[in-house]
Amino acid sequence: MSSSKISIERRSCQQVMVGHVAVGGDAPVVVQSMTNTDTADAASTVRQIIELWQAGSEIVRITVNSPEAAAQVGYIRQQLDAQGCNVPLVGDFHYNGHKLLSAYPECAAALAKYRINPGNVGKGAKRDDQFSAMIETAIQYKKPVRIGVNWGSLDQEKMARMMDVNAKLAEPLSADALMREALIQSALESAKQAEEIGLPSNQIIISCKVSDVQDLVSVYRDLAKRCDYPLHLGLTEAGMGSKGIVASTAALSLLLQEGVGDTIRVSLTPEPGESRTKEVVVAQEILQTMGIRSFTPLVTACPGCGRTTSTYFQELAQDIQRYLREQMPVWRKSYPGVESMSVAVMGCVVNGPGESKLANIGISLPGTGEVPVAPVFVDGEKTVTLKGDAIAQEFQMIVEQYVAQNYAEGGKLRAQSKTIPIRSL
Numbered sequence: 001m002s003s004s005k006i007s008i009e010r011r012s013c014q015q016v017m018v019g020h021v022a023v024g025g026d027a028p029v030v031v032q033s034m035t036n037t038d039t040a041d042a043a044s045t046v047r048q049i050i051e052l053w054q055a056g057s058e059i060v061r062i063t064v065n066s067p068e069a070a071a072q073v074g075y076i077r078q079q080l081d082a083q084g085c086n087v088p089l090v091g092d093f094h095y096n097g098h099k100l101l102s103a104y105p106e107c108a109a110a111l112a113k114y115r116i117n118p119g120n121v122g123k124g125a126k127r128d129d130q131f132s133a134m135i136e137t138a139i140q141y142k143k144p145v146r147i148g149v150n151w152g153s154l155d156q157e158k159m160a161r162m163m164d165v166n167a168k169l170a171e172p173l174s175a176d177a178l179m180r181e182a183l184i185q186s187a188l189e190s191a192k193q194a195e196e197i198g199l200p201s202n203q204i205i206i207s208c209k210v211s212d213v214q215d216l217v218s219v220y221r222d223l224a225k226r227c228d229y230p231l232h233l234g235l236t237e238a239g240m241g242s243k244g245i246v247a248s249t250a251a252l253s254l255l256l257q258e259g260v261g262d263t264i265r266v267s268l269t270p271e272p273g274e275s276r277t278k279e280v281v282v283a284q285e286i287l288q289t290m291g292i293r294s295f296t297p298l299v300t301a302c303p304g305c306g307r308t309t310s311t312y313f314q315e316l317a318q319d320i321q322r323y324l325r326e327q328m329p330v331w332r333k334s335y336p337g338v339e340s341m342s343v344a345v346m347g348c349v350v351n352g353p354g355e356s357k358l359a360n361i362g363i364s365l366p367g368t369g370e371v372p373v374a375p376v377f378v379d380g381e382k383t384v385t386l387k388g389d390a391i392a393q394e395f396q397m398i399v400e401q402y403v404a405q406n407y408a409e410g411g412k413l414r415a416q417s418k419t420i421p422i423r424s425l
Contacts, residue, residue: 008292010259013228014202016144019088019112021058023205023263024230028293029256030263031283032059032232034092036276039069039076046079048276053087054329055277056284056295059263061090061115064100064107074106088112090146094120094153098133108141113205115146118190119153127155131190135197144203145194149187150236151179151210158186180219183208188227204229205263209236213251220255230262240269245282252286281325297324297341300355300362307367308347316365316392317345323396335407343399353377361402363395378402 015025023030033052037044039062049060064070077089091111093100098121101108114134122130138145159182166172173181187206195201206229208219216235224231235251238244248266255261266286268279284295301317302308320343331338344359346352348367356362356377363386365374374386376398386394 006291008257008259008290010262011224011231013230013262016202016205016230018059018090018144018205020086021088021112027262029261029287030058031056031280031287032061032090032263032265033057033276033280033283034061034265034267035063036270039063040066040072042072042076042079045072046076046083049076049080049087049089050083050085051275051277052280053085055280057087057277057280059088059090059112061092061265064091064093064097064111065095067100067103070100070104070107073104074110077110090115093117093134095122097121098130098137101134101137108137108143111143113144113146114138115148116190117148117150117153118186119149119155123157128193131193132197135194135199138203139198142203144205145199146205146207146232147187147190147194148207148209148232149183149190150208151183151215152236154179154182155186158182176215180210180215180222183210183219184223184226187223191227191229201229205232206230207232207234209234211235211237213247216251217254220260221258224260231260232263232265233261234265234267236267238267238269240271244268248282249286253290256287256290256292294339296328296339297343299324300342300344300346300359302347302351302355304347307350307370309368313345313347313365316363316395319392320345320396320399324399331403331407334409335403336409338403338407341403341407360406361399363391365391 013024015027016023021030035045035048035052037048039045045062052060064073073091080087089111090113091107092115094117097116116131116134121127135145162178162182166178187208191204191206194204206223206227208223210216210219213235220231220233233252233255235248238248245268252261252264264283266279266283268282270276270278287293288295288298299317299321301313304314324343328339342359344355344362346355346362346364349364349370352364353375356364357380360379362377363374366372372387374391375382376384376386376395
C-alpha cells in the first residue's frame, strides 16, 4: 500500500568514505557494529565479522590491542575478501596504536578507518607525539579517522585544567555541564590538531559517547552546531536486554529525528550465548521504524487481549518475521525494494481487517468465539479467506507470490511510499 510519510531533514555535513561506504553528506545513515572476539584468533574473528555483515552491519570495528592482534588484521581482510565479504574494517586503538600501526604496515593498509580515543593516546608530553604518529599513518595510507571521545576515558589532565578555569568563573558550569563541554572540546580540538598535521577535514568522523540518555542528547545537539564533521551516534555501555535496547532507542531516536547522526551503533551487552548480531538488528529496526531506512519487511502485530486467548497469531507473527529476515539475503539480490514491504498479522476482528488493509499483505485471524476463518488482504483488497490447519503455510505462500510478482527486477513496486518533505522539529 502507498502511504504518506514525513521525511526528516538531515543535518548538513561533509562526506567521508570508509572503504566503499559513504558516511555523512547525503548518504543514508550507516549501521555498524563491533566484534567481541580476540582479534588474534583470526578464524573466530572472521566468522563473527561475516555473521555481523550478513545480518546487515555495513561497517565492522575490531579491537587492535596487541602485536598478535595487529599481525592478524591483514590475514583477516584476505579471508573476508576470499569469502565475498567486502565489509570495511575499523581498527579500534588505545594506548599503543602508534606502535602497532608503525610496526605492522599490513594492518595499517588493510583497515578502512582508524578509531582514535584522545583520552587513551598517551599522557603528558608523549600525547601529542603519539597522536601525531597515528594521524601521519592515516595520511600515508589515505585512511579516515574517527576521533572517538568517551566519558569513561576522558583526558584527565584536560578535565583538571577546565575545572580550575571553571572554578574562577562568576557563574561556573555544573559538574555535568562541565563534563559535557570537556567531551566536546576534546573531540573538536583533536580534530583540529589532526587537520593541522595534514589530515583532510573530509577524512574525519567524530563521536562523543556517554552512557546517560539525556547527556548524550545534549552533547550531540551542541556538537552538531559546532562542526560539520559526520557524527557517529551510540550510547556507550547501553546494557543488557530490554534496558540496553530501550536506552539506545530513546537516545538515538531523539537525535535522528532532529537530523543528527550519520552512522550508528547499538552497544548491547549480549546475554550469555546470544548472538552478537542482535545489536545490528536493533539498529536497523530503530532506523526502519522511524522511516529513515528500510532493511527487511517488518510485521505489524497486535499485542493481544481477552479476545485473543489463543497464541496462534503470536506464533504466526513470529514465524513470518523470522521467515522474512531469513529470506532477505536472497531477496535483496533478486527483488529490489522488497525491504519496504509491510506485513500485518492481527488477532481478532476489532482492528484486524483495518490494519491488514493498510499493509501490503495482511491477515486477520479469528479471535475467541469468532468464526474460524482468516481473511487475507493484498494491497488493501480482500483476496482470499483461509481456514483449516494450514493457514500459516498458505499465508507464507501468499507472501512468496506477492514478492515474486511485485518486486522482480523491472517490475512494478507497489510498496514504494510517497514522502512529504517537511522540516524536522
